[in-house]
Amino acid sequence: MSDKINRVAFVGAGNVAWHLSQAFQKAGCKITEVYSQNIENARALCEKLNSGTAKNELDFSESKAQLIVISVKDDALTDLVKQLKLPQVTQPIVVHTSGSQPLSIISDSLPSAGVFYPLQTFSKRKEIDLSRSPVLIESNKVKDKGLLLELAKRISNYVEEVDSSARTSLHIAAVFACNFSNHLFAIAKEILNKKGLNFNLLEPLIEETVYKAFSHSPKAGQTGPAIRKDEEIIQKHLLALKENASYQQLYELLTRSIQRHA
Amino acid sequence: MSDKINRVAFVGAGNVAWHLSQAFQKAGCKITEVYSQNIENARALCEKLNSGTAKNELDFSESKAQLIVISVKDDALTDLVKQLKLPQVTQPIVVHTSGSQPLSIISDSLPSAGVFYPLQTFSKRKEIDLSRSPVLIESNKVKDKGLLLELAKRISNYVEEVDSSARTSLHIAAVFACNFSNHLFAIAKEILNKKGLNFNLLEPLIEETVYKAFSHSPKAGQTGPAIRKDEEIIQKHLLALKENASYQQLYELLTRSIQRHA
Numbered sequence: 001m002s003d004k005i006n007r008v009a010f011v012g013a014g015n016v017a018w019h020l021s022q023a024f025q026k027a028g029c030k031i032t033e034v035y036s037q038n039i040e041n042a043r044a045l046c047e048k049l050n051s052g053t054a055k056n057e058l059d060f061s062e063s064k065a066q067l068i069v070i071s072v073k074d075d076a077l078t079d080l081v082k083q084l085k086l087p088q089v090t091q092p093i094v095v096h097t098s099g100s101q102p103l104s105i106i107s108d109s110l111p112s113a114g115v116f117y118p119l120q121t122f123s124k125r126k127e128i129d130l131s132r133s134p135v136l137i138e139s140n141k142v143k144d145k146g147l148l149l150e151l152a153k154r155i156s157n158y159v160e161e162v163d164s165s166a167r168t169s170l171h172i173a174a175v176f177a178c179n180f181s182n183h184l185f186a187i188a189k190e191i192l193n194k195k196g197l198n199f200n201l202l203e204p205l206i207e208e209t210v211y212k213a214f215s216h217s218p219k220a221g222q223t224g225p226a227i228r229k230d231e232e233i234i235q236k237h238l239l240a241l242k243e244n245a246s247y248q249q250l251y252e253l254l255t256r257s258i259q260r261h262a
Numbered sequence: 263m264s265d266k267i268n269r270v271a272f273v274g275a276g277n278v279a280w281h282l283s284q285a286f287q288k289a290g291c292k293i294t295e296v297y298s299q300n301i302e303n304a305r306a307l308c309e310k311l312n313s314g315t316a317k318n319e320l321d322f323s324e325s326k327a328q329l330i331v332i333s334v335k336d337d338a339l340t341d342l343v344k345q346l347k348l349p350q351v352t353q354p355i356v357v358h359t360s361g362s363q364p365l366s367i368i369s370d371s372l373p374s375a376g377v378f379y380p381l382q383t384f385s386k387r388k389e390i391d392l393s394r395s396p397v398l399i400e401s402n403k404v405k406d407k408g409l410l411l412e413l414a415k416r417i418s419n420y421v422e423e424v425d426s427s428a429r430t431s432l433h434i435a436a437v438f439a440c441n442f443s444n445h446l447f448a449i450a451k452e453i454l455n456k457k458g459l460n461f462n463l464l465e466p467l468i469e470e471t472v473y474k475a476f477s478h479s480p481k482a483g484q485t486g487p488a489i490r491k492d493e494e495i496i497q498k499h500l501l502a503l504k505e506n507a508s509y510q511q512l513y514e515l516l517t518r519s520i521q522r523h524a
């Protein structure tokens with residue numbers, strides 16, 4: 001095998017495959033095959049790429065790909081790896097793109113295995129600049145790792161080696177920082193809309209909060225009644241939330257957590 | 263009184279007064295006096311403005327200001343309003359800048375009262391573009407309200423009338439969307455740092471989350487194991503958080519809240 005990955009096949013044609021395959025193509029790779037259970041999805045991606053054979057069976061025994069990227073839902077991953085038919089002679093590296101699955105889910109059954117995890121949230125409709133998104137690489141074999149790191153650096157300026165245990169922590173951190181924050185935004189929007197106020201009112205404040213969190217640190221930038229221990233305001237807010245016990249409970253728990261964390 | 267506010271005095275020389283006085287000055291106002299309990303702080307702001315008399319007593323009976331802006335800590339506000347000495351003949355409008363205090367805290371004792379609340383987080387060291395920050399106005403008198411709205415529009419492109427009850431809701435929403443989110447960022451940073459990972463890894467993902475929340479809606483953009491009802495991942499994360507009962511409890515409560523809210 002050459003010292004660079006130039007031919008890549010995709011298993012899966014969802015959001016991650018959609019963006020990753022285009023980034024690989026721009027970085028000089030040829031996309032050789034795209035598999036999807038639903039062949040229409042595979043065809044759509046091949047058409048977008050103007051490259052690759054669309055297929056809906058997992059037989060890659062004739063593939064010339066040096067890398068096979070499995071980008072499917074977590075719960076489909078194990079079964080899919082078992083069904084994968086690889087070439088007998090050339091041995092492509094097989095990676096998954098999941099933040100929450102260990103390397104072992106592939107490496108237990110395949111000799112050349114890895115993880116290629118782009119830390120970003122994708123949707124097909126929206127173009128995204130992958131060069132700013134971190135890509136996290138894992139592999140047990142030094143040579144494979146080198147090849148994956150080289151490929152990752154062609155599409156992103158922020159490439160790191162992260163093992164499965166650290167990747168789990170990263171996923172938990174992302175759940176707190178993104179999924180849970182987003183839910184707090186949804187609660188804020190609901191509270192505002194009830195009073196006829198627009199959620200956009202909060203945009204400059206949220207942007208400034210994010211800016212401060214990364215230019216200093218979120219702990220140093222903590223503001224609000226909780227950190228000020230302003231019990232009068234806290235009690236006023238809890239009273240105002242009395243019609244929604246679950247928001248009240250969240251308010252109380254987050255307030256006490258800020259105070260313990262200070 | 264003219265149909266425009268052109269002369270403004272400040273009571274308080276903290277972060278809000280620091281930025282608001284400069285914005286007013288740029289908008290054509292003369293800052294006539296700056297009061298601070300600690301006269302050094304008042305002097306520093308007058309020096310920054312190259313305008314105004316620094317003072318540490320609340321006697322404004324000789325002031326030519328058409329507007330007196332009280333920008334002090336919430337718990338100092340009531341006492342301070344009582345001590346304020348105003349001119350006998352001309353009647354300046356007196357406003358506070360607090361998101362969490364009602365208009366009545368001023369209007370109960372003063373005939374020309376209002377609220378001038380810039381919805382932003384300030385620190386003296388950092389310049390901020392107030393034109394993008396919402397300014398929320400409240401006043402019981404039609405004429406005063408008109409004057410305050412006109413002044414607000416000179417410094418911000420996003421001016422709204424918001425009464426005290428709606429302002430409380432806005433403050434609660436800001437606590438959820440900013441203070442609480444920021445705390446989740448702090449938790450994420452702690453989880454990452456424990457594994458030797460950099461918090462910056464999450465910056466593109468958080469920025470994309472905020473972008474999506476405002477370009478679509480936070481509810482429509484909700485992702486992650488909670489909304490997918492991926493119990494396997496949720497249980498794995500809860501287990502990984504077992505050493506911190508309080509983070510575990512937050513994870514569980516936010517997860518169930520996302521699921522109920524779906």
